[in-house]
Amino acid sequence: DAGVTQSPTHLIKTRGQQVTLRCSPKSGHDTVSWYQQALGQGPQFIFQYYEEEERQRGNFPDRFSGHQFPNYSSELNVNALLLGDSALYLCASSLGGLGVRYGYTFGSGTRLTVV
Amino acid sequence: TQLLEQSPQFLSIQEGENLTVYCNSSSVFSSLQWYRQEPGEGPVLLVTVVTGGEVKKLKRLTFQFGDARKDSSLHITAAQPGDTGLYLCAGEKSGSRLTFGEGTQLTVNP
Numbered sequence A: 001d002a003g004v005t006q007s008p009t010h011l012i013k014t015r016g017q018q019v020t021l022r023c024s025p026k027s028g029h030d031t032v033s034w035y036q037q038a039l040g041q042g043p044q045f046i047f048q049y050y051e052e053e054e055r056q057r058g059n060f061p062d063r064f065s066g067h068q069f070p071n072y073s074s075e076l077n078v079n080a081l082l083l084g085d086s087a088l089y090l091c092a093s094s095l096g097g098l099g100v101r102y103g104y105t106f107g108s109g110t111r112l113t114v115v
Numbered sequence B: 001t002q003l004l005e006q007s008p009q010f011l012s013i014q015e016g017e018n019l020t021v022y023c024n025s026s027s028v029f030s031s032l033q034w035y036r037q038e039p040g041e042g043p044v045l046l047v048t049v050v051t052g053g054e055v056k057k058l059k060r061l062t063f064q065f066g067d068a069r070k071d072s073s074l075h076i077t078a079a080q081p082g083d084t085g086l087y088l089c090a091g092e093k094s095g096s097r098l099t100f101g102e103g104t105q106l107t108v109n110p
Helices: none
Strands: A005-007 A010-013 A019-024 A031-037 A044-050 A053-057 A064-068 A074-078 A087-094 A110-114 B005-007 B010-014 B019-024 B031-037 B044-049 B055-058 B061-065 B071-076 B085-092 B098-100 B104-109
Touching: A005 A087, A010 A019, A019 A087, A019 A110, A031 A074, A031 B098, A044 A064, A044 B098, A074 A087, B005 B085, B010 B019, B019 B085, B019 B104, B031 B071, B044 B055, B044 B061, B071 B085
Parallel strands: A010 A110, B010 B104
Antiparallel strands: A005 A019, A019 A074, A031 A044, A031 A087, A044 A053, A064 A074, A087 A110, B005 B019, B019 B071, B031 B044, B031 B085, B055 B061, B061 B071, B085 B098, B085 B104
16 A cells, blocks of 8 residues: 655755656545645645645745646646755645544655755 | 744653653644654654543553643653654644644654
8 A cells, every 4th residue: 555655755956947746645545735844844834735626725935836636646836946945845645635534644755955 | 933832842862761742832723643753754643632631642652632722742651762753743723734843853862
């Protein structure tokens, strides 16, 4: 039973570039949430996708956008990268947005470094 | 503004000692979760507490949710080197997004 799969595991980009991160949810899960975790801090909520729509959004600029596909996988896109975007990007899957009832499963993350 | 305050931020103890980590907020949460995260990995769910005053035990770990559902604690008895990691509390309000604390980095020395 595959858990949450994220790709790539590591990425180095130059300031101003664009990046796409990918997430495949745990089998049976249909909701994907994205979090940004800066070094030494707790994860910060970016947004959540359910039924191919953005359901909730955290306090992140429009440079951060996403998409969910019919197979429930998801992408996180970041445009015009800043040095401050360097972080571990985590994907968490759950069922029907009911994280409390059925639990969240996190992937191992994508480590993005902006130089 | 950090809605969930964790303390201490860093904790280094010897094997066999007991410890308590605290998670406090001025907000009420419908549930609170505790995660453990190791370097290069995502957080792994340890427990979810939902009812005010609830106490859950997971082997040597004891989790408590405050009566008012604003705070929680994690107590580890007889800590072992394998307990080393970043412990995160995360609160959930209606709407299913998680708000994380900044974490407690625990190091258990043999």
